[in-house]
Structures are given as C-alpha cells and as structure tokens.
Amino acid sequence: MSDPALQFVPREAPAPPPIPAVQTHELSRVYGTMTALANLNLTVNRADLFGFIGSNGAGKTTTLRILATFLTPSSGRAEVLGQDVVRDADRVRHLIGYMPDFFGVYKDMEVTEYLDFFGACYKIPANVREKTVLDVLELVGLTEKKGALIGALSRGMQQRLGLARVLIHDPQLLLLDEPASGLDPRARIEMMAILQELQRMGKTIIISSHILSELQTLCNRCAIIERGRLIYSGPVQGVRGETHAGRVFRVRVAGDNARAIELLRTRPEIQDVSEEEGRIKVVLDESLADAGLVAETLVRGGARLVELREDELGLEEVFLRVTKGETQ
Ligand SMILES: Nc1ncnc2c1ncn2[C@@H]1O[C@H](COP(=O)(O)OP(=O)(O)OP(=O)(O)O)[C@@H](O)[C@H]1O
Numbered sequence: 001m002s003d004p005a006l007q008f009v010p011r012e013a014p015a016p017p018p019i020p021a022v023q024t025h026e027l028s029r030v031y032g033t034m035t036a037l038a039n040l041n042l043t044v045n046r047a048d049l050f051g052f053i054g055s056n057g058a059g060k061t062t063t064l065r066i067l068a069t070f071l072t073p074s075s076g077r078a079e080v081l082g083q084d085v086v087r088d089a090d091r092v093r094h095l096i097g098y099m100p101d102f103f104g105v106y107k108d109m110e111v112t113e114y115l116d117f118f119g120a121c122y123k124i125p126a127n128v129r130e131k132t133v134l135d136v137l138e139l140v141g142l143t144e145k146k147g148a149l150i151g152a153l154s155r156g157m158q159q160r161l162g163l164a165r166v167l168i169h170d171p172q173l174l175l176l177d178e179p180a181s182g183l184d185p186r187a188r189i190e191m192m193a194i195l196q197e198l199q200r201m202g203k204t205i206i207i208s209s210h211i212l213s214e215l216q217t218l219c220n221r222c223a224i225i226e227r228g229r230l231i232y233s234g235p236v237q238g239v240r241g242e243t244h245a246g247r248v249f250r251v252r253v254a255g256d257n258a259r260a261i262e263l264l265r266t267r268p269e270i271q272d273v274s275e276e277e278g279r280i281k282v283v284l285d286e287s288l289a290d291a292g293l294v295a296e297t298l299v300r301g302g303a304r305l306v307e308l309r310e311d312e313l314g315l316e317e318v319f320l321r322v323t324k325g326e327t328q
C-alpha cells in the first residue's frame, strides 16, 4: 500500500503567465483627418529594454504619450502593467516614468531643489526625500553636480537630470522619448550605460529613436513603426531576416575577374554577381548557400582566391529597406 502521507502532497498550481509591461490592442489615434497611429498591436515584456524605432512622423511620440496617459486613443486600448491607460490613468501614472522628447528645465533652480520638488509632487514624505534625491543622482552619475544650477549643466547632464526626475518615484516602466538626441557620442554611451544599469535593476524600458543601429547593442527587442503602422516587432537582429536582403560577400581573385564572374554566374544559388572597385560582389540566397559555395565554385573552376569576406549589411541600410523611406 502506498504511503497515505504522499497522497496528500498539495500540488503547486501552475504559475499564471506574467502580465506584460505594455500591451496595446488595435490602438489608433487620429488628429483631425490625419491618422497618426493605426491599429497598433504591441507587446513589451517586463524587464525588456525595448527599442521603439521609426522615422520622423512615424508615430513614436503619439504612442508614448498615450501610454503615459497624456493623450487619449481615438480607438483601441492600451494596458500598462495590467492597468488600462484611460480607465486607470491615475494608477498608471504612478507606475511609469515618462521623459518627453522636449522638456523644459528650470534653469535658475539647483539640481537637488528641482528633484525635491518632483519628489514632493509624488508625495514622497519629506524625511525620505533627501535620500531618494541623492540615490537617483548617484544612479545617473550627477552626484558631483547636486548643488549646481540647472542652467549651468551641459546638454548631456540635463538629459541625465531629466532621467533622474522620472526615476524619483521608483517607477517600474520607463518611457523615454529620444533620450539620446542631441548628445555627443560620449554622452550617448553614458546614457546607454545608465539604461543598461536600470534594466539590470529590473526596470522595463521603452526607448524611442530614429536610429536603428544605435539601439542594436542596447536593446533586446524592438519594434519598427512607419506611418503609424507596426512593421516589425521582435529581436533587434531579427530585423535583418525580415528584409530577405541576402548575404553579400566580397571576393578578390588573382588575375582576371571576368573568368571568376563567369564561374560564379553558373550557380543558381547565387542571386547576383557584379564587379565593384576591383573586387567581385556576390549576393547569396541566405537560405540556400554560404561562403563555402563561393570558395568551392572558384577553386574548382581554377581561379585563385585571394580574399573572401562577408559584407555586414549595415543595420541602417536594413532599416531603410524595411521602412522604404516612407515618412509623412
Ligand atoms: N497635435 C497634433 N496635431 C496634429 N497632428 C499631429 C499632432 N501631433 C502629431 N501629429 C502628427 O502625427 C504624426 C505622428 O507624429 P509623432 O510626433 O507621433 O511622430 P514621431 O514618430 O514621434 O516623430 P519624430 O521622430 O519627428 O519625433 C505626424 O504626422 C505628426 O505630424
């Protein structure tokens, strides 16, 4: 007989699926007769560092403002951590930190005064506010500037102060509208490092940009929108596959290129062969072949291969292909 104690071991209920950080359902927004956002279905998971990419006028700011509860959708809906952005707007506001693309700063205010003011707006009790302000300043690397006037900060520092401001109430989700625009390369890298640190702390971050390559090492997932429509959502590197651009190789042979080009053109897996600046450019069908085919074709045909390297198709080129340069 089996041990009766074992028969009553309570089974653990399966964990419910996690609530996504952001989910939009057929979200649309029109301004007059102009459709700025059309039936957007977007999911951002918790702890994602999510790139939201599109050219000027694509609808990035419109989407972020809806998620931040500053703009109402014309139709469809959006949820932030399970809360509806229209119905539960107050609750959503406490869960998010929204950094707009342009924000005024009070130039004659001191850095700590400014952050203390926003802390008070979020009803952080006075006795813990000072520590909270110092904590967020440390997070964004502005501790040394705590007594400085905002007007005396560089652009990069002001952007970091803007980030400190949206962190003051310890929100779970950050909505950052082009936080790196106008920053020099060093300030951009610093900003990206801060965002990675925030992701490690468990925050979900949506960052908009019109530069896909800027986000390729930073973000784990991204969406691309164009004319208010979603055209891609998934891992950043997945964008490349979406274009079916083929793989491009550059080849150099000893002697005459013409014979090598002739050899390569006999292979059906090779989409295109052309001569460019003394080298041979070969475009391969991604699913059918790899570099070995190019080498084998040339060597078997008696050509002497000097160089064969894959040309990384720049992400910006991929982006341009995906969006076809359509802006409005
Ligand atoms: N208040 C408004 N009234 C009328 N049209 C608007 C308004 N705000 C935005 N639009 C239009 O909606 C479209 C989307 O604008 P949005 O600001 O969301 O784009 P974006 O992707 O943030 O662009 P950018 O990269 O230039 O910041 C644009 O065509 C814009 O002209």
Ligand SMILES: [Mg+2]
Binding pocket: 060, 061, 062, 101, 177
């Ligand atoms: Mg914008």
